[in-house]
Amino acid sequence: MAKDKIKLDPEKFAAAVLGGNAQKPNEENKLYIKRQLTLYLEATLLAQDFNGLEETRFSDAKEQQRDDILMKLIERRYN
DSSP states (O other): OOOSOOOOOHHHHHHHHHHTOOOOTTOOHHHHHHHHHHHHHHHHHHHHHHHHHHHHHHHHHHHHHHHHHHHHHHHHHHO
């Protein structure tokens, strides 16, 4: 597992998602805009959720490292 933290820019991520979502033939502009807005909001929230999970993963990793160091200290002291 990679140790580097990945962080998405929610606005750039959403813009990239929208870039791949072309207007369908014969689709009304209003419907297309609503679809684009929905996609933008969902993509932004998804990126924010990802960033939150990534932050939690790093917190957990740091906690595990701390626990490992404490265990080594305890083993040395009592062995």
